[in-house]
Amino acid sequence: MPVPGDNANSAPTARLAPAGSRDRMTMAEAIIASHTLDPVIPGAVCQVRVDFAFANDITAPPAIEEFKKMGAARVFDPERCAIIPDHFTPNKDIASAQQAKRAREFARVQGIKYWEVGRVGVEHAFIPETGNALPGEIIIGADSHTCTYGALGALGTGMGQTDLAAIWALGETWLRVPETLRVMLRGTPSRWIGGKDLIIHLIGMIGVEGARYMSLEFHGDAIAFLSQDDRFTMSNMAIEAGAKCGIFVPDDTTISYADARHARDFTPVYPDEGATYARTVEIDVSSVEPTVALPHLPGNSKKARDCASIEIDQVFIGSCTNGRVRDIEIAANMLAGRSVHDRVRLMVIPASYEVYNEALDRGWIRIFTEAGASVCTPSCGPCMGGHLGILAAGERAVSTSNRNFVGRMGHKSSEIILASPAVAAASAILGRVADPREILGDDCPPLEEGVPNE
Amino acid sequence: MSESDKKISGRAWVYGDNVDTDVIIPARYLSTSDPGLLAPHCMEDIDSSFASSAQPGDVMVAGANFGCGSSREHAPISIKASGVSCVVASSFARIFYRNAINIGLPILECADMSSPGAVAAGDVLEVDIAEGVIKNITNGRVFTASPAPEFLRELFDSGGLVPYVRRRLEMAR
Numbered sequence: 001m002p003v004p005g006d007n008a009n010s011a012p013t014a015r016l017a018p019a020g021s022r023d024r025m026t027m028a029e030a031i032i033a034s035h036t037l038d039p040v041i042p043g044a045v046c047q048v049r050v051d052f053a054f055a056n057d058i059t060a061p062p063a064i065e066e067f068k069k070m071g072a073a074r075v076f077d078p079e080r081c082a083i084i085p086d087h088f089t090p091n092k093d094i095a096s097a098q099q100a101k102r103a104r105e106f107a108r109v110q111g112i113k114y115w116e117v118g119r120v121g122v123e124h125a126f127i128p129e130t131g132n133a134l135p136g137e138i139i140i141g142a143d144s145h146t147c148t149y150g151a152l153g154a155l156g157t158g159m160g161q162t163d164l165a166a167i168w169a170l171g172e173t174w175l176r177v178p179e180t181l182r183v184m185l186r187g188t189p190s191r192w193i194g195g196k197d198l199i200i201h202l203i204g205m206i207g208v209e210g211a212r213y214m215s216l217e218f219h220g221d222a223i224a225f226l227s228q229d230d231r232f233t234m235s236n237m238a239i240e241a242g243a244k245c246g247i248f249v250p251d252d253t254t255i256s257y258a259d260a261r262h263a264r265d266f267t268p269v270y271p272d273e274g275a276t277y278a279r280t281v282e283i284d285v286s287s288v289e290p291t292v293a294l295p296h297l298p299g300n301s302k303k304a305r306d307c308a309s310i311e312i313d314q315v316f317i318g319s320c321t322n323g324r325v326r327d328i329e330i331a332a333n334m335l336a337g338r339s340v341h342d343r344v345r346l347m348v349i350p351a352s353y354e355v356y357n358e359a360l361d362r363g364w365i366r367i368f369t370e371a372g373a374s375v376c377t378p379s380c381g382p383c384m385g386g387h388l389g390i391l392a393a394g395e396r397a398v399s400t401s402n403r404n405f406v407g408r409m410g411h412k413s414s415e416i417i418l419a420s421p422a423v424a425a426a427s428a429i430l431g432r433v434a435d436p437r438e439i440l441g442d443d444c445p446p447l448e449e450g451v452p453n454e
Numbered sequence: 455m456s457e458s459d460k461k462i463s464g465r466a467w468v469y470g471d472n473v474d475t476d477v478i479i480p481a482r483y484l485s486t487s488d489p490g491l492l493a494p495h496c497m498e499d500i501d502s503s504f505a506s507s508a509q510p511g512d513v514m515v516a517g518a519n520f521g522c523g524s525s526r527e528h529a530p531i532s533i534k535a536s537g538v539s540c541v542v543a544s545s546f547a548r549i550f551y552r553n554a555i556n557i558g559l560p561i562l563e564c565a566d567m568s569s570p571g572a573v574a575a576g577d578v579l580e581v582d583i584a585e586g587v588i589k590n591i592t593n594g595r596v597f598t599a600s601p602a603p604e605f606l607r608e609l610f611d612s613g614g615l616v617p618y619v620r621r622r623l624e625m626a627r
Contacts (some may be wrong), residue, residue, distance in 0.1 A: 095485030
């Protein structure tokens with residue numbers, strides 16, 4: 001199957017690019033070229049127009065401070081700016097309530113996009129749902145997992161609150177044009193393999209700084225088997241390999257997702273055939289097994305079945321990595337008619353109300369509560385040590401989130417093992433790290449909406 | 455004198471590769487961005503002695519991928535508020551790099567500093583930010599950092615991003 005980049009002799013895509021730019025462009029180069037007047041060459045610094053810029057309840061208050069220090073009166077465009085209160089919400093204490101209040105008041109005064117608790121979701125699940133991240137766009141968030149939007153063929157990347165404040169003021173920022181690392185995903189994934197297994201596998205291969213300052217660009221015939229939600233999971237963790245962004249080339253799945261939700265007009269961008277990649281990594285997805293990342297780095301990848309002796313105290317299913325419909329569905333299928341292990345606490349946190357309502361309608365919430373799980377309102381929850389499931393000294397969790405750094409989810413002696421929703425649910429049942437095939441075999445029926453590889 | 459002309463002298467705090475922002479400043483303290491409230495918790499999950507013992511001028515030295523993880527600007531803010539005058543690492547994660555420049559925490563990229571015997575905890579270092587030269591006074595060795603991109607040097611020397619944006623907004627009025 002021909003893939004973009006395979007044929008160096010064909011013509012580049014017709015596009016207007018600043019003089020001095022590369023003729024044939026990768027996704028990241030092509031998206032930057034459509035947003036700048038500066039020559040687009042890896043390593044060069046370009047001043048780019050930003051399509052959407054947001055902060056959360058932790059990063060908004062200091063961004064607001066910087067915005068004021070800059071002497072800015074109004075944001076560049078209220079329709080392209082947002083604050084998403086998702087980290088310490090519903091507010092866990094007085095200090096976090098004060099922060100959320102400052103964010104809320106700024107949003108109201110500026111007229112920027114803001115959704116209140118009870119309507120909002122975890123930012124990187126919610127922003128795409130509301131059509132505020134679209135193919136071909138540059139999206140900057142004061143949150144490192146803004147790279148999630150690469151799943152829609154956008155260049156999403158995280159920055160700090162001062163950079164974000166500058167974008168709110170000017171509508172633009174500087175970007176160093178990244179080199180691109182091409183990831184070729186070939187073959188057919190087996191029944192229990194999803195985006196989480198593939199991205200942990202990749203980070204295990206290239207290391208937690210294997211793509212530092214680079215753009216990951218996903219190609220290959222295996223992508224046709226990955227749902228939009230699986231792609232969000234993969235792009236979400238590009239930062240865990242040090243990458244600036246992790247971008248998929250738009251296909252029918254991308255475009256139908258964006259068409260159904262877009263808050264603005266959008267123009268998809270595609271890479272040129274013959275674009276220059278700094279490096280190419282190949283993964284035969286048919287050989288990838290359910291994979292976990294052991295403490296304390298996302299690159300400590302191991303096959304789940306080789307970790308079956310590791311006992312656990314808690315399981316968290318949710319987050320901007322794996323709190324979407326597909327993830328909750330997989331967990332519910334695994335837990336239907338089964339119970340959470342006596343020794344284990346299972347926290348399920350759907351990442352948005354769209355996900356929560358789907359879980360209600362499909363009977364998944366009932367499956368979780370009957371299995372003995374705690375189900376909470378959309379929030380980042382325990383992922384970064386906020387609330388709703390903090391770990392005590394010496395405790396160990398399996399989590400569908402994206403980071404397993406020291407102390408990330410609680411006490412500095414606690415441990416986090418990163419895994420897919422299938423591995424997490426199977427582990428919750430068995431009270432130890434488990435391969436989903438220990439609960440449901442390879443031959444179990446596909447999920448209702450169809451597993452593409454069946 | 456611009457920021458990057460400063461010469462710095464202090465003791466070395468030495469850490470390894472992949473020092474992440476969760477250990478630089480744990481998220482449980484992010485209900486504030488007040489430097490004075492963040493500093494006492496800087497590095498506490500991997501080095502409980504740092505926050506109480508760091509002195510003004512001290513230099514943080516680390517391996518590859520320093521500051522990986524979250525975008526929290528609280529990380530460089532807490533390091534700077536601890537008194538650290540400069541971070542020298544063999545490489546930096548990109549968001550931390552931007553954030554450090556934006557808040558005026560000098561950083562130098564120097565791969566040789568993480569070679570065996572280059573620096574030990576408590577060694578006295580003298581750092582010339584403008585020249586990118588790091589002298590280990592304790593063992594006599596001298597290291598040269600990779601120069602920062604011109605654009606970033608200018609941004610840093612002009613006082614950082616806040617004055618830059620202020621000037622742009624004033625010009626537009």
